[in-house]
Amino acid sequence: MFIGNWMERGERYFSDALAVVDVAKGEAGRFTYRQMNRRADALAAHLRDVGGVRRGDRVALLATNGVEVLDAFFACGKLGAVFVPLNWRAHARECREVIELTSPRALIYGAEFRDTAAALLAAHAHGQPIFQHVLALGAPELPGAVAYDEVVGGEAAPPVSNEQVSEEDIVCLLFTGGTTGPAKAAQISYRMIAWNTxxxxxxxxxxxxxxxxxxxxxxxxxxxxxxxxxxxxxxxxxxxxxxxxxxxxxxxxxxxxxxxxxxxxxxxxxxxxxxxxxxxxxxxxxxxxxxxxxxxxxxxxxxxxxxxxxxxxxxxxxxxxxxxxxxxxxxxxxxxxxxxxxxxxxxxxxxxxxxxxxxxxxxxxxxxxxxxxxxxxxxxxxxxxxxxxxxxxxxxxxxxxxxxxxxxxxxxKKDMFISGGENVYPLEIERVLYEHPAVAQCAVIGVPHGKWGEVGRAVVVRKAGAEVSESELLAHCGQSLARYKVPRQVVFMDALPVSPAGKILKRELLRMMAP
Missing domain, CATH: 3.40.50.12780 (ANL, N-terminal domain)
Known part of the structure; x- marks a missing residue:
């Protein structure tokens, strides 16, 4: 059974039901399941017939949240291609590293990322350009790029499918959060998505x-x-x-x-x-x-x-x-x-x-x-x-x-530190800190100490308008935690470094706090 054609089944069972609302597009951004399937067919046919995309080829997208993300995902599913959504918050150098790792055949980019896209188009592998085809979401377009809206908004394309696709085929690459180290590209199969669903x-x-x-x-x-x-x-x-x-x-x-x-x-x-x-x-x-x-x-x-x-x-x-x-x-x-x-x-x-x-x-x-x-x-x-x-x-x-x-x-595991021979788990301390009414965000890291090996340092963002001192927070921790768990120091910041998924990046805090 070909399981990659989500939107064909969506149109079959829920044809006129509202599937997607793309808020940024206003009333024009409301799409039924039938419309979503037609968009996916149109993009899949274009990628196959014009872009030369085949089963297993990668298709990269550099754009903020929008219906186009789902268009690309569902189009790749119809072809058996692999969707590679890029982190649009990343530096151009980081995006290029992802491109050189994954070698996508096609790139879809949003207008606000034109300069980054231009830099990516210069990427080569084995002496050859990586991208063979480029689509642009809105103006301005790079030379040779095809206007995306003309592809998905044109005449209806015949249904697209690839019966060879199996449940173990990879449908997309999602990069790990990288909260404790470099991000890695997890291979997401059709099977994985079905069971997660x-x-x-x-x-x-x-x-x-x-x-x-x-x-x-x-x-x-x-x-x-x-x-x-x-x-x-x-x-x-x-x-x-x-x-x-x-x-x-x-x-x-x-x-x-x-x-x-x-x-x-x-x-x-x-x-x-x-x-x-x-x-x-x-x-x-x-x-x-x-x-x-x-x-x-x-x-x-x-x-x-x-x-x-x-x-x-x-x-x-x-x-x-x-x-x-x-x-x-x-x-x-x-x-x-x-x-x-x-x-x-x-x-x-x-x-x-x-x-x-x-x-x-x-x-x-x-x-x-x-x-x-x-x-x-x-x-x-x-x-x-x-x-x-x-x-x-x-x-x-x-x-x-x-x-x-x-x-x-x-x-x-990488966050745990040892103080005086005792294991200290920062999350336990952070939970106590969050119980204080003045704490908006916090993170605890282990820092070197001459006597105890490592001790805790709490980094805290106060709630707007709230006042709390270092001594008050340390006393608050002392009411609920063993002495060796109580941080030795509290540092106040206006904001903590976070990943695009909203997770606090402790490796960045460690770098910022390094002597």
């Missing part, structure tokens, strides 16, 4: 649901959390080009959003908006948080102000976003937990010897299941290293399981 759907998604996609669609959060699962069910995906709290509050009400994923800092930013109390959340069935633990005061504020409930999730690029889920009924009583493994995921917490640890003990979280990626593109050594002899994927996350089977992330 099923893991997501079993947790109460419904055909009539509407979601807001606002996280960058070059990451798993933007493409796989709710976007593809809902477009498989017949739901509606509302795409924000760029996120602001004010726009999100407006769109939740206007588009009658029913399910929503954000990282904790975004929920906190919305809470700080003057419009938060008066905004309407009547259409919302539940909110989902991931990327970091959600502070209990945030859960309470949304429940008390709007009567909405939270689910906590946990995922990663290599295994999909739908790995763990904490039900809304447990959100407050189990605050800080990521819940239990989703239906088609096996999980363990193991020691250095690979054996499961006892309940309450800390070890590495390992995973097994059909939603695993197919290794890292162009990096066979990293692919082998990530999976052990028994087939368990090693996440690099430290975790523990309580007596009731609920999982808690303790921190990244």
């Amino acid at each position: 099923l893991n997501t759907v079993v947790h109460e998604l419904a055909r009539g649901d509407v979601t807001l996609t606002h996280t960058p669609m070059f990451h798993t959060g933007g493409l796989l959390v709710y976007t593809l699962p809902l477009l498989t069910l017949g739901g509606t995906v509302v795409i924000m080009q760029r996120w602001t709290a004010e726009d999100m509050l407006t769109l939740i009400e206007r588009e009658r959003v029913s399910v929503l994923f954000c990282v904790p800092t975004q929920y906190q930013t919305m809470m700080a908006s003057p419009r938060f109390a008066s905004a309407s959340f009547r259409s919302v069935r539940f909110l989902t948080s991931g990327g970091a633990p959600l502070p209990l005061p945030v859960i309470e504020a949304y429940r008390q102000t709007h009567g909405v409930v939270f689910k906590q999730g946990f995922g990663m690029t290599e295994f999909g976003p739908g790995i763990f889920s904490l039900a809304a009924a447990e959100a407050e009583a189990r605050a800080g937990s990521i819940g239990k493994p989703n239906y088609f995921v096996d999980a363990r917490v193991v020691g250095d010897d690979g054996a499961p640890v006892a309940a309450g003990e800390v070890g590495e979280l390992v995973l097994k299941g059909p939603s695993a990626c197919s290794g890292y593109f162009g990096d066979p050594a990293a692919s082998r290293e990530a999976v052990d002899a028994e087939g368990w994927f090693h996440t690099g996350d430290l975790a523990r399981i309580d007596a009731d089977g609920f999982y808690y992330i303790v921190g990244r």
Whole structure:
């Protein structure tokens, strides 16, 4: 069975239902499933017939969130080509490194990235230009580029498909967040997307649901959390080009959003908006948080102000976003937990010897299941290293399981430091700091110390208008933590470095704090 033709099936089952709302395009940005399939057919036919794109060829896209991201993804699915969404926040040099690694045959670029696209077109491999075909989204166009709108807005193309595509074919390359080191290109197969969709759907998604996609669609959060699962069910995906709290509050009400994923800092930013109390959340069935633990005061504020409930999730690029889920009924009583493994995921917490640890003990979280990626593109050594002899994927996350089977992330293996012979897990300290009403963002890192080896340094962003001193925060930590866990120093900053997915980049903090 050819499983890559999502939009052909979408048109077959939900033809006139609203599939996508591209907010930046106004009324012209509302597309039914039939229209989405026609756009995908048109782009696929053009890439095949004019661009020479075949099964396994890569197609790169350098553009902000918009319907074009889905056009390119679904067109690649029809051809058996591999979609490579580029991080538009990256430096041109970083984009070029990705291009030289993946050697895409075609490039689609947005007008605001014309200069970066021009630099990428100069990239060569084995003495030959990498790109054989270029499409431009809007003006100005580079010499030789084809106008994208003329391709998808022209006459209807005949249906496009490639029956040779199997479930193990790679449909896209998504780069890891790179929070602790260089990003790697996870190979996302049709099989992985199908099982991630099923893991997501079993947790109460419904055909009539509407979601807001606002996280960058070059990451798993933007493409796989709710976007593809809902477009498989017949739901509606509302795409924000760029996120602001004010726009999100407006769109939740206007588009009658029913399910929503954000990282904790975004929920906190919305809470700080003057419009938060008066905004309407009547259409919302539940909110989902991931990327970091959600502070209990945030859960309470949304429940008390709007009567909405939270689910906590946990995922990663290599295994999909739908790995763990904490039900809304447990959100407050189990605050800080990521819940239990989703239906088609096996999980363990193991020691250095690979054996499961006892309940309450800390070890590495390992995973097994059909939603695993197919290794890292162009990096066979990293692919082998990530999976052990028994087939368990090693996440690099430290975790523990309580007596009731609920999982808690303790921190990244690389973030842990040893102070006076004791293991210190920064996430435990960060959770305590977030309980202070003046703390908007925080991160804890280990820094060298002559006597104890390493000690903690907390880096804190205060909430707007809030005042708190270093001594007050250290005293606050001392009320809940053992002495060796209490940071020796608090540094205040206006903002913390974050990845495009909203995760705090501790490697950047370490670099900034280096003596």
